[in-house]
Amino acid sequence: INVTTDVSYAGQIPPWLTVTQSGSGNSQTLTNSVTLGSLTQGTYTCTVSVAAVGASNSPKSYIVTLVVEPSVGISIEPDIVQTQPGLYRVLVPAGFRGKWATVSIFSVHGKIIRRMNLPVSGSTLNINWNGTTDNRRQASSGIYYVTVNFGSKTLSTRGILF
Structure with missing residues (x-):
């Protein structure tokens, strides 16, 4: 067949629907594909006419309606995670790439043990603390608090040093 x-499209520009045909004989499938391109928020309608040579019930039409809604952005909150002792991965807040972050490591008593200024080049900041203090002494094993300051945004977590 x-x-x-x-x-x-009844005057709607640009075309946004593509109909492709697959199969053969009496077993054919029509697949509708949408191309959003420059479509803005709104409702779009088109009519698809399907004609089969020699068929008594041909042509047949169906209506396709597309509703484009405003995009809902996915927001990932900045976070800091200890991946192993002394290693931390920080999800950098939007707008801080290409700047500097101040990393501070505190004892459980609130004393600053180590402070580092690190460049932020991507969406994650990897912190590698080898357990030394600002005085280049080895810190004792235990629990420490790590804060990362991006200017107006500060993240913190509890970490362990073995």
């Missing part, structure tokens, strides 16, 4: 399709 020879099947043809035609899509009419």
